[in-house]
Amino acid sequence: MPPAAPPAWLKAAPALFLLLWSSGFVVLKVGLAYADPLTFLALRYACVVLILAPFLLVLRPPPPARARAWIHLAVVGLLLQAGYFCFTYLSLKQGMSAGGLALITSLQPILIGLLAPAIAREQVDARRWAGLALGVAGAALVIVAKASIDVLAPLGLLFGVSALLCITGGTLYEKRFGAQTHPVTSNLVQYTVGLAVTAPLAYWLEPMHIEWTGALLGSLAYLVVGNSLVAITLLLTMIRHGEASRVSALFFLVPPCTAVIALVILREPIPALAWPGMALAALGILLVTRKTSGAPK
16 A cells, blocks of 8 residues: 655644744743652643543544554554653653753664664665764754753663663654554554553652642643644654654754743753854754755655
8 A cells, every 4th residue: 555645734844843842841841840750741641641532432533454553553652652751751860961861862863864774764875964963963062052961870871871762763663663543543542551651650669749830730731732742743743754864853953942942931041052053953954854856755
């Protein structure tokens, strides 16, 4: 069966994804002031499942054509929702600085470029390798300018590397095995898997403290709708209809975009060194995502 044509709105997906994903870090910083990390993550997933369940009953979307697709959905949920986010929060809890963790996870496009030919069956040419290198350099400049890199916490470093491997594995697995599935079905399966993992971890590892404030509720609402429902759907759709290395390169722009959003919302200043880093990251994205002459559109 030929692959489904990409939807018309897909052209706007990269910009919207970057806005939602980058602002999510700023909004998360607000929410974590009032709740334990894994407890907050489990609460976020529980809200998503409660929102999606009625839509499943009302819309009754067609199930995946193949039974094996259910397994693929669950694996992606395990890698992205459970693995990546749990390890991210645990890394921060174990003493890894936000800058150190960002530097580790910004290596994802490089891993994608290395593994994509074997796993996702796509080639990464020299121009895109140059773009990936510029993206890493730009992201590193922004991170170093914004925070001191502290990787002295061994367990925090281990969790950070695990987060990197999970999001890389989830991206490649979705590209290799992901099938066209109704977004309500795919999201419900993946967030149910995420909730099944994070809720027990929160119970075992944390006092599950939550302070119910307006700031917490606002942060939770934004993360549930903007990140868990819209941004993840955009990411998985872009992966299905594009090359994994191109899509993953968008993550180079997350640290610069987050810095700008934090400047506007939290009044966090942007050091002078960060501006050339943003320019390098943008140039890297341009090289990675630009279509070569004669390439299919």
